[in-house]
Amino acid sequence: MKQYSFSFKPDALEDFKTILPVNKSKKMLKNHLLNEYELPExxxxxxxxxxxxxxxxxxxxESEINKMDRLIxxxxxxxxxxxxSSIMRDIMKNLIEKHRDxxxxKSDQYRQRFxxxxxxxxxxxxxxDDGELTYELSSFIMDGYIPSNDFxxxxxxxxxxxNFKSDIEVFEKLDEVSSEYxxxxxxxxxxxxxxxVQFENLLQTNPPKKAALKQELKYILDEYKNVENMSAIQEEISKYLKE
Structure with a gap:
């Protein structure tokens, strides 16, 4: 598996995380993408x-990425x-509409200090971001974690x-692996x-904060190009980088 960053409408992303339990949301995204989703008319x-x-x-x-590239x-x-990102936004929209009503x-929540x-x-x-850590780490434990045999x-x-608070199923997964060992x-x-440790190593390959800042910079530059010529923008950026 490989980490990819996608852009969403902030309110849609918040709805998705609110409506779908963290321990099930990624599996539902994957199932919808691979087995149900086709391009709209x-x-x-x-x-x-x-x-x-x-x-x-x-x-x-790889199968998920291949499906998206085929749709593109x-x-x-x-x-x-x-x-x-266009495809992921549409999938998320479909799941929100399906489960909003x-x-x-909801799963029971549990908290533990590690x-x-x-x-x-x-x-x-x-x-x-601190606000994303629980959701992302929980998703990784449920769907991406493979024990390293080094504890x-x-x-x-x-x-x-x-302090870690998440769905009870996430803690049950930890206990299941613990029992196996x-x-x-x-x-x-x-x-x-x-x-x-594995989660942090994955984050290092493509830090979400860096991806978010890169996307925000692109948005700002696109807006800046609407009101300023390119040479002036390049001059401003060059001066900033030399500071």
């Missing part, structure tokens, strides 16, 4: 750009230029507390830390 809406979008990363399989080619044959039963190596929270804060002890390490006391924490 009218592609006008998919071709529209999103002003000041919200950036959301997802870990996607189909749209091109019809004379439309769309991208992967027929909501999925001991993690000191400095972990600061590093994560540079890669992903180092926290003894003799500087530690800090990381025969851990008893502290097993859930060992598995959580292993998942957290």
């Amino acid at each position: 009218s592609l006008d809406e998919l071709q529209q750009t999103v002003s000041n979008p919200a950036i959301q990363p997802y870990w996607m399989s 080619k189909q749209a091109k044959i019809k004379g439309y230029t769309i991208n992967r 027929n909501p999925i039963q 001991k993690v190596p000191a400095g972990t929270k600061k590093r994560l804060s540079l890669l992903i 180092p002890s926290m003894r003799n390490q500087e530690q800090e507390d990381l 025969g851990f008893k006391k502290g097993g859930r924490a060992k598995i959580f830390r292993d998942a957290l």
Whole structure:
């Protein structure tokens, strides 16, 4: 699996996270994309750009990306230029419409404080917004985590507390893996830390914060080009980079 960043309308993304449980939302996106989704008859809406979008990363399989690229080619044959974010926005819209008036039963929530190596929270804060951490880490544990077979002890390490609140199914997944490895006391924490290390490594390859800033910069520059000529813009950027 590889991480990709997609642009969404902020209110649609918030609706999606509110209506669909975190432990099921990614699986539902994947199932809809691979098994149900086809391009709508009218592609006008998919071709529209999103002003000041919200950036959301997802870990996607090769089959998911191949399906989206195939749909993009189909749209091109019809004379439309769309991208992967266009398709993801349409899928998200379909799922929101389907479940807005027929909501999925919410999962019980659970909270636990885990001991993690000191400095972990600061590093994560540079890669992903605090408000996104729980959702993204929960999704990774449910859909992307594969145990590494390396569970180092926290003894003799500087530690800090990381509070984690998520759907009960996420903690059940941690316990399931812990049981498979025969851990008893502290097993859930060992598995959580292993998942957290993998999650951070994945974030390093394509930090959501960097993707969001890049998208925001593109939006600002597009707006700037509407009121200023290119040479003046390049001069301003050049001066800023030299400061």
